[in-house]
Each structure stands twice: as structure tokens, then as C-alpha cells.
Amino acid sequence: MQEKKALKEEKLKQEEKYMWAIVDGVKEKVGNFRVEPPGLFRGRGEHPKMGKLKKRIHPRDIIINIGEDAPVPECPIPGERWKEIRHDNTVTWLCYWSDPINPKLFKYVFLAASSSLKGQSDKEKYEKARLLKDYIENIRAAYTKDFTSKDITKQQIAVATYLIDKLALRAGNEKDDDEADTVGCCTLKVENVTREAPNKLQFNFLGKDSIKYENTVEVELPVYNAILKFQKDKGPSDDLFDKLDTNKLNTHLKELMPGLTAKVFRTYNASFTLDDKLAKDTKDGDVAEKMVVYNHANKEVAIICNHQRSVSKSHSAQMTKLNEKIDELQAVLKELKVDLDRARKGKPPTKSSDGKSKRNLAPEALEKKISQTNAKVEKMRRDMMTKEDLKTIALGTSKLNYLDPRITVAWCKRHEVPIEKIFNKSLIAKFAWAMDVDPDFRF
DNA sequence: ATTGTGGACTCAGAAACTTGGTG
DNA sequence: TCACCAAGTTTCTGAGTCCACAA
Numbered sequence: 028m029q030e031k032k033a034l035k036e037e038k039l040k041q042e043e044k045y046m047w048a049i050v051d052g053v054k055e056k057v058g059n060f061r062v063e064p065p066g067l068f069r070g071r072g073e074h075p076k077m078g079k080l081k082k083r084i085h086p087r088d089i090i091i092n093i094g095e096d097a098p099v100p101e102c103p104i105p106g107e108r109w110k111e112i113r114h115d116n117t118v119t120w121l122c123y124w125s126d127p128i129n130p131k132l133f134k135y136v137f138l139a140a141s142s143s144l145k146g147q148s149d150k151e152k153y154e155k156a157r158l159l160k161d162y163i164e165n166i167r168a169a170y171t172k173d174f175t176s177k178d179i180t181k182q183q184i185a186v187a188t189y190l191i192d193k194l195a196l197r198a199g200n201e202k203d204d205d206e207a208d209t210v211g212c213c214t215l216k217v218e219n220v221t222r223e224a225p226n227k228l229q230f231n232f233l234g235k236d237s238i239k240y241e242n243t244v245e246v247e248l249p250v251y252n253a254i255l256k257f258q259k260d261k262g263p264s265d266d267l268f269d270k271l272d273t274n275k276l277n278t279h280l281k282e283l284m285p286g287l288t289a290k291v292f293r294t295y296n297a298s299f300t301l302d303d304k305l306a307k308d309t310k311d312g313d314v315a316e317k318m319v320v321y322n323h324a325n326k327e328v329a330i331i332c333n334h335q336r337s338v339s340k341s342h343s344a345q346m347t348k349l350n351e352k353i354d355e356l357q358a359v360l361k362e363l364k365v366d367l368d369r370a371r372k373g374k375p376p377t378k379s380s381d382g383k384s385k386r387n388l389a390p391e392a393l394e395k396k397i398s399q400t401n402a403k404v405e406k407m408r409r410d411m412m413t414k415e416d417l418k419t420i421a422l423g424t425s426k427l428n429y430l431d432p433r434i435t436v437a438w439c440k441r442h443e444v445p446i447e448k449i450f451n452k453s454l455i456a457k458f459a460w461a462m463d464v465d466p467d468f469r470f
Numbered sequence: 471a472t473t474g475t476g477g478a479c480t481c482a483g484a485a486a487c488t489t490g491g492t493g
Numbered sequence: 494t495c496a497c498c499a500a501g502t503t504t505c506t507g508a509g510t511c512c513a514c515a516a
Contacts, residue, residue, distance in 0.1 A: 063506065071483080071507065118478065126507095133477070134506080152480085198510065211509080235509055236482055274473080277511070290480085290510060336483065345499075421483070428481055451502065 048121055048138065049097075056139035057121065062089075068128045072207040072237025082127040086110075091122045119144055129205070141456035150460050153431040155286055156294040157470060162284040163295070167192065169283065174249035180270040184279050186253045187212050187268055191289050194244065195296045195331050197235060198273040198289035209233045212289070213273050218263035226251045240333050297328045297429035302470035305438050317444050321435075326417065328425045336421040342414075349411050356404050360397065367393040426450075432458035437468035 045060040062084040070077050086107040091100065095114045102108050110124075119137055126132040138144050159166075166188070173185030190196050191212050199211020210219060210232050219232035228251065229243045246254075257267050273289065280287040304324035309317060339345075366376040370390045388396075432450070436458070439446045450458060 059504070059506090061505090069507090074507095120478070123478090128507090131476075135478070137479080148479085200510065202509095206508085209508085236507075238483085272473095273510075288511065334482085339499095341499085424482060453502075 050138070050142075050144065053143070055142040055144065058137045058139045060136055062124065063134065070207060072209065072233060074207045075205050076128055079128055084124050084127065088124040089122055090124065092118065092120055141453070141459065143460075146457070146460040149457070152294060153298065153433070156291055156298055156431070159284060159287065159291055159295045160299070160470075162287070163192075166283050171247070171249075174247070174253055180275070182253055183257065183268045183271045184276060186250055186257070187271055187276055188280070189246075189250055191292045192296075193246075194230070194242065195293045195333075197293070198276065200273050207233075207237050209235060209237055211235070211273075213268055213271050213276060215267040216263065217258050217261045217265050217267050220254060220258070220267060222251065222255060222258075228254060234333065238333060238335050242333075293332065294429055294431075297332055297425055298431040298434060298470050300328050300331060301325070301430050302434045305434065306469070309438070309442060314444050314448065317442055318448060321438075321444075321449060322413075322422070325422045325426065325430075326420060328430065329420050329422050332425055332429060334421040334424040335419055338418045342418055346411065346415065349407060349414075353404055353407050353411075356400055356407070360400050360404070363393055363397050363400065367397065426454065427457075431470055432461035433464040433468050434470050436461050436464045437466050440464075440466035 042060075046057055047054050048057050049055075063081070065083040066081050068074075068076055068079045068081045086102045086104055087110050089109055090111040090113060091109050092113045092115050093099065094116075099109070099112055120135040121137065123133045123135045126134050140146075140149075170185040170188045170192075173181050174189070176182040176185065191198070197211035199213035199215065201214065202209065210216065211234065215232065219230060221229040221231070223229055223243065226245055226248050227243055228246050231241050232239075234240045254267070257269075261267075261269075277288045280289065280291075301324050304327060305320065308320045308324065310320070362377065366388070367390055369376060370388065370393055375387055426449075432454075435449055436446060438444070439449065446455065446462075455462070
């Protein structure tokens with residue numbers, strides 16, 4: 028115990044000198060500062076490069092970015108030196124190296140999420156998404172009009188924007204053959220969308236991280252007809268939007284609102300939904316009841332964004348265990364009821380299963396025990412339902428990346444829910460910029 | 471001009487690790 | 494009190510988005 032603590036402190040002391048950077052005179056926390064150790068590349072899903080050897084990174088691979096007058100960090104490996112020292116104040120990275128699996132790509136060391144630099148850009152992201160509120164009505168009107176445009180590019184842009192808006196799909200950049208075969212909106216293939224007459228579309232594709240997206244939605248009839256047209260005379264693996272790519276789409280979106288891109292819709296959709304659900308569903312009640320409302324809203328967002336997780340290996344074992352516990356409590360309950368009956372008639376309690384005799388309790392005491400046990404069973408039942416309900420849903424990703432923290436902070440202030448109930452220590456640090464929000468803030 | 475590409479940043483789920491509750 | 498285990502948190506690193514710039 029003592030040893031462990033000392034060991035931990037020693038480790039922290041060693042790492043301390045890598046943990047901070049002075050940016051414009053302010054000490055800021057650095058994100059991850061370790062290079063990735065060598066090993067075998069796995070990749071997500073069916074990755075063409077699976078099993079490739081990932082080579083060790085040396086100081087000679089690393090480019091460092093520091094101020095003109097800042098001292099060059101000492102190279103930790105004797106006899107080696109850094110690849111390059113740069114002084115670029117237009118970027119935020121502290122250093123980078125080539126990804127050994129794909130040398131065209133870089134790996135970076137950035138400041139931590141809690142740094143003011145990241146906080147500022149996080150805030151800007153949400154401000155942009157909020158700006159979309161002022162434009163969304165016109166944007167929807169415009170693309171609805173273009174559902175039937177004779178200009179096929181315009182029509183494809185309209186339908187793609189509709190799907191991104193309605194379903195929070197990702198933009199969908201082109202991918203190389205040496206990457207996993209996944210798609211987003213612009214790269215959907217004919218086979219990814221099945222029409223279901225008269226006006227339903229069935230989506231089935233692998234998205235980012237090879238996570239399966241399955242969703243059947245009712246769409247406006249002109250959209251249905253446009254999809255029918257885009258699929259006509261094409262093979263299953265042909266591009267659904269053959270006149271479209273993310274570049275064209277974003278260029279178009281920028282004409283509708285300054286800085287608008289496809290991903291803004293995802294942020295907007297997520298944050299809007301949270302704000303909306305909280306406003307509609309929050310009732311008077313205790314903190315626990317309000318937490319249920321919050322988690323419900325969070326779940327809805329996670330489903331919209333298709334944030335999934337694999338079922339934990341021990342899930343079914345855990346459920347079985349909980350069931351057994353409930354059964355045990357039920358048996359206890361049954362016995363308590365018999366004893367209560369007897370106690371009321373002035374009889375002594377029954378013998379317990381191991382043959383020992385029990386303490387003589389007043390009926391009132393037994394009644395109390397029964398109601399306590401009942402409450403316990405109810406709580407376990409609820410916990411089990413929630414556990415089962417959320418076994419494939421990841422709530423964390425949206426909390427971290429899509430939900431404007433000011434919605435949560437303001438809601439907590441209005442409803443007297445401690446923010447610690449919803450944000451853990453690192454989220455509170457990351458969202459420091461949002462903590463002093465006005466309680467009346469709405470997204 | 472349009473398209474392609476390098477570059478830099480956000481977003482992603484799983485694994486590893488820590489904490490805390492419980493029998 | 495102690496061992497266990499599930500929940501919570503942090504780390505890891507892969508996978509997207511999108512911009513700038515140039516051919």
C-alpha cells in the first residue's frame with residue numbers, strides 16, 4: 028500500500044518535466060507525450076494493413092515545435108538527436124512524427140483538453156453550431172426545394188444535406204484502398220440504402236471505426252423518389268451520390284452560412300436534442316429523478332450519433348448474478364411476510380433455513396424491514412433494466428465531443444443538481460470555460 | 471478553375487488502470 | 494479487515510473531417 032503510493036509519486040516526479048508547456052507565458056498541460064511503442068498494427072474492422080509491424084519511434088524521427096528563444100528539450104536517448112527543431116506559431120502541435128504504418132500520416136503531441144487553447148476552440152465549435160439555429164430554417168427550405176431540381180448535382184447536394192441534417196450522418200470522405208472499407212454520407216453506395224415503399228429508407232453500412240449503422244427511416248416522398256433515381260441503372264457497389272464529394276458539399280454549405288460544414292450538423296443535432304429533451308422532460312423531483320431525465324436525453328443523443336460499444340464480456344454473468352440476488356431477496360421477503368403474520372398473532376418467528384431461531388421482532392419492525400427490502404428489490408430491478416438498456420450504447424462520446432457543456436451546467440444550476448453528478452474531474456477541467464455560464468443559458 | 475494532396479486538428483471505442491463498495 | 498469485483502476514469506492510438514495550397 029505504502030509502496031504503491033511511493034511508486035506512483037516517483038513515476039509522477041519523472042514525468043513532471045514532460046507534462047507542461049509554456050504557451051504565450053502561460054503554463055498549460057500537455058496531452059499525451061509518449062510515442063507509441065512498437066507492436067503489431069490491428070486497425071479497426073477489416074483493415075488491409077492488419078498485422079503489419081509498427082516500428083519503434085526514435086528521436087531522429089521527431090520534429091519539435093518551440094518558441095524561437097525557448098531552450099531545445101534535451102534528447103532523452105544518449106547519442107541521438109531530434110530530427111528537426113521548428114518555430115511555427117501558426118500551429119498548436121508541440122511535436123510530431125511519421126506514422127510508421129502509414130508514413131503519409133503524422134502523429135502529434137498536442138496540449139491537453141483542459142488547456143485554454145483547446146477550450147477556446149471547443150467553445151468556438153459550439154458557437155458555430157448555435158449559429159446554425161439562425162440559418163437552419165432557410166437551409167431546410169432551400170434543400171427541400173432542390174429535392175426535385177433538374178440539376179442532378181443540386182439534387183444530390185439537397186438529398187445529402189437532408190440526410191446529414193436528419194440523421195446526423197458524417198460527411199464521408201473518399202478513402203484509399205489501404206484503409207478499411209467504410210462510408211459516410213457522400214460515399215454511400217447503392218447497396219447501403221434499401222427502399223421500402225412507399226416512403227421508407229433502410230440504411231445499412233459500416234461507418235467510422237467500422238461501426239455498423241442500421242436505421243430505417245421515413246423520409247419525405249421527394250427524397251424517396253430522388254434516391255430511386257440515384258440508384259437507377261447502377262450496380263450495388265456504385266456511388267449513390269456520384270456527382271458529389273465532401274468538398275463540393277462543404278463549399279455549398281459555406282454559401283449558406285459562414286463556416287458551415289457537414290460536421291456542424293452533428294454537433295447542432297446533438298446539442299439541440301439535449302437542450303430540447305431537458306427542457307421538455309425535467310420535472311420537480313429529487314436529484315436522482317433528474318439524473319434519470321438527463322441520462323435519458325444523453326441516451327437519445329448517443330443513438331442519433333450511433334455511438335455504440337460492444338457488450339462487455341461479463342455482461343450476461345453480471346445479469347445472472349443480479350437476478351440471483353433478486354431471487355434471494357424475494358425469498359427473504361416471503362419469510363418476512365410469514366413472520367409478520369405470526370408476529371401479529373403473537374407467535375414467534377419461523378426458524379431460518381439453517382435451523383437457527385431468529386430474534387423476536389415487533390410487527391412494526393417487520394413491516395419496516397419488508398418495505399426496505401422491497402425498495403432494494405425495486406432499485407435492483409431498475410439498475411438491471413438500465414444496464415441491459417445501455418449495454419450497446421456509449422454515452423461518453425457525445426458528452427465529450429458533441430454536447431455543449433453550457434447546456435448541462437446551466438441545467439444543473441437551474442435544477443440544483445451538482446455538476447459533479449454529470450461531469451467527472453477531467454470533464455470539469457475540459458469544460459472550465461463553460462462553468463460560469465448564466466443559469467438561463469439555452470443552446 | 472477544379473481537383474488532388476499534405477497537414478492539422480477533432481472524434482472514436484477498447485484496453486488498461488484506479489477507485490470504492492460489499493460480503 | 495481484506496479480497497473481490499464492478500463501475501468509473503484515464504490512456505491509447507486509430508479513424509475521421511476539413512483546410513490550405515498547388516498543379
